[in-house]
Amino acid sequence: MDNRTIDFNGTSEEAKKRKQIARTLAGLDTNMTLDILPELDLLIPRPSQEEVELLEESILAEGLREPISIWKHNSKQIIVDGHNRYAILKRHNLPLEVNILHFQDIEEVKDWMINTQLGRRNLTDEKRAYLIGMKYEREKKQQGRKKKLDEEKRKDFPLLEGNTSNISAKTIANQVNQSDRTIRNYASFYRGVNLLSTEMQSDLLEGNIKISKGHLKKISQHAGQIKQPIQDLEELSKTVERFTLKSAPMPKPKASRALLEKDMIAKAEQVFAQSEHLTVEERAQLLDSLSQWAQSQKEQL
Structure with a gap:
């Protein structure tokens, strides 16, 4: 496997053309070292052990299908896509193939990485x-x-x-x-x-x-x-x-027995006052119902 670098600066058509040309040219086999930023690494999903083994088998048998994407910034070559591929290549001392992507700052890098990762299927x-x-x-x-x-x-x-x-x-x-x-x-x-x-x-x-x-x-x-x-x-x-x-809301203070009795009597008087349109017999039945309810509550105590 040869080391190749593809610079993606310019229009998408220019980048595509450079990519096609670059992939036909064999570069020098150099020991390129890439940088990993923890805050960017967190955005990359961790593959299962089975997925790592399948990816490793594929790279060893067929080579790198997709270059590792990097961002050159302050003399560093920071990985923005391909962390797992890079780990496998380094483990087997294999040469690298990279795409150089251009960003204004790390915030733009994160936006690109988020959108790239959301397009993948292996996310938890x-x-x-x-x-x-x-x-x-x-x-x-x-x-x-x-x-x-x-x-x-x-x-x-x-x-x-x-x-x-x-x-x-x-x-x-x-x-x-x-x-x-x-x-x-x-x-x-x-x-x-x-x-x-x-x-x-x-x-x-x-x-x-x-x-x-x-x-x-x-x-x-x-x-x-x-x-x-x-x-x-x-x-x-x-x-x-x-x-x-x-x-949690503070519990309301308990009302005294006197206040409770006063409130209950007031509500009963209000109900009875609203029954003025009833006949004497109907009002008597209403009072009897209230009395029965009070007695049933007393029996439950």
């Missing part, structure tokens, strides 16, 4: 929920920054029209074929997961542990009070319990 339900929640939160934040910049511009140019488009749960819902309520739940799930330790996040998103979405929603509602990442399930349970007790 937790990972998909996390990515969709992240997508919604990120686009909301970007929309807020853009709105603020537009407002600053209009101070100097009052006639400048602002962009009135807003990112809403419904917007993302249409993109991923879900309800807007589900998108808001995913956003709450995403915020809750971010309050966990890195190890817990990885275990949860890969399906190795289960955590109630209600628990994640509860801690996300009190994110400002959580100063350190939650380390394990026991700590999570205690944290949820603390916030649940804290937010």
Whole structure:
């Protein structure tokens, strides 16, 4: 396997042409080392052991079918797609083939990675929920920054029209074929997961542990009070319990017997007053019914 590099700068047609040319040229076999950023690595689904073995067999038998995508930034060559392929190639000391993708900053990298991962089939339900929640939160934040910049511009140019488009749960819902309520739940799930330790996040998103979405929603509602990442399930349970007790409504003070009797008599008088249109016999029957009800309640004591 030869080492090849494909630079994807320019239009899609130019990139496609360069890709075709580059794949026909054999480069030098160099020991290229790529960089992995933990905050980007979290966006990549972890394959099962069986999937790793099948991928490894395929690479050893047929070579690399799809190059590893990287972002060159500050003298680093950061992997944005192909973490698992890279691990296999390094393990067997095989040369690399990479695509160089161009991004303005790491935020644009994350947007690209989120959309790329959401197009894949091997995502756990937790990972998909996390990515969709992240997508919604990120686009909301970007929309807020853009709105603020537009407002600053209009101070100097009052006639400048602002962009009135807003990112809403419904917007993302249409993109991923879900309800807007589900998108808001995913956003709450995403915020809750971010309050966990890195190890817990990885275990949860890969399906190795289960955590109630209600628990994640509860801690996300009190994110400002959580100063350190939650380390394990026991700590999570205690944290949820603390916030649940804290937010529980205070029980109403018990009314005295005298007040209860007074209130009951007042309601009975009100009912009897509304029965003025009844005949004397009917009113007598009503009083008898009230008396029977009172007696039955007394017998239950």
